[in-house]
Amino acid sequence: MPVQLDAVPETLLWNLYHRAAEARRPDTVLRDPRAVELVERIDFPFEHRFGPATPVLAQWQALRAACFDREVRRFLTHHPGGTVVALGEGLETGFWRVDQGTARWVSVDLPETIALRRELLPADPRVHLVACSATDERWLDEVDTAAPVLVTAQGLLMYLTRAEVHRLLAACGARIRAGGLVFDAVSPRMRDRSARTAPADAQAYRPPRWTWAIDRDERRAIRGLPGLSDLETLRLPRGRGLAFRFLMPLAQAVPPMRNGLLSILRARFGPQRRS
Numbered sequence: 001m002p003v004q005l006d007a008v009p010e011t012l013l014w015n016l017y018h019r020a021a022e023a024r025r026p027d028t029v030l031r032d033p034r035a036v037e038l039v040e041r042i043d044f045p046f047e048h049r050f051g052p053a054t055p056v057l058a059q060w061q062a063l064r065a066a067c068f069d070r071e072v073r074r075f076l077t078h079h080p081g082g083t084v085v086a087l088g089e090g091l092e093t094g095f096w097r098v099d100q101g102t103a104r105w106v107s108v109d110l111p112e113t114i115a116l117r118r119e120l121l122p123a124d125p126r127v128h129l130v131a132c133s134a135t136d137e138r139w140l141d142e143v144d145t146a147a148p149v150l151v152t153a154q155g156l157l158m159y160l161t162r163a164e165v166h167r168l169l170a171a172c173g174a175r176i177r178a179g180g181l182v183f184d185a186v187s188p189r190m191r192d193r194s195a196r197t198a199p200a201d202a203q204a205y206r207p208p209r210w211t212w213a214i215d216r217d218e219r220r221a222i223r224g225l226p227g228l229s230d231l232e233t234l235r236l237p238r239g240r241g242l243a244f245r246f247l248m249p250l251a252q253a254v255p256p257m258r259n260g261l262l263s264i265l266r267a268r269f270g271p272q273r274r275s
């Protein structure tokens with residue numbers, strides 16, 4: 001099936017391409033046969049557009065997804081019938097990686113991406129697709145916010161403005177009574193580099209620039225949003241090879257290094273716990 005996407009929606013194909021490259025390995029850190037199948041079915045010049053999928057980027061992309069999966073599994077263990085809302089889900093296949101038979105899943109993405117999910121991924125009575133911007137509070141109307149909800153935003157918030165991120169998180173905090181939020185965020189250094197870096201080859205893929213980043217002040221600002229509490233940085237699962245088995249876990253133990261590139265964070269909905 002031919003696929004043509006632009007700007008931020010096209011980035012979902014980069015993620016999928018790298019996840020599938022990692023999933024093809026016999027020693028993969030993320031079993032994801034659906035990602036492999038999607039790349040085979042989609043008529044898109046992945047290698048020509050994005051270059052070869054290097055093993056390092058592919059494994060890193062898969063570990064990032066595995067970190068989100070770990071949080072979703074943890075949530076579903078405590079709330080087997082809970083709802084997972086995946087904002088900006090693209091062609092992520094996390095539902096099939098973590099489903100234990102009772103989870104409810106809401107996928108929120110822009111209309112062109114939801115149209116692709118409808119076309120390419122199997123329908124499931126427990127999966128509900130919502131075609132609207134994550135910044136449009138209409139998606140919250142489609143979620144049972146009185147029951148526990150885990151909201152995930154993988155590879156999304158860095159493309160929004162600071163005001164949009166704050167409004168979105170505050171809307172979740174105001175309406176969702178229990179559950180949590182897992183999202184990733186780039187450092188200001190990465191954001192600034194994304195605005196500057198021009199590829200040496202003019203034909204090479206240049207991803208859209210990131211507009212929102214997180215540093216110490218921004219973490220404090222997020223902590224101060226009503227309805228959110230216990231913001232903490234998560235560690236990627238241990239991977240394969242020297243870099244991902246030893247060096248990355250070491251680097252993640254040192255906050256300036258851990259927060260220097262991309263962080264994955266978790267917050268809880270509800271009032272601050274008294275310590």
Ligand SMILES: C[S@@+](CC[C@H](N)C(=O)[O-])C[C@H]1O[C@@H](n2cnc3c(N)ncnc32)[C@H](O)[C@@H]1O
Pocket residue numbers: 008009010011012015016087088089090091092108109110113132133134135153154155156159
């Ligand atoms: C980098 S991709 C991430 C896709 C997927 N979460 C993953 O990790 O593979 C960014 C995704 O955000 C979606 N997106 C961009 N702007 C959005 C918005 N305002 N609301 C919801 N989704 C959006 C794109 O369509 C795309 O699916």
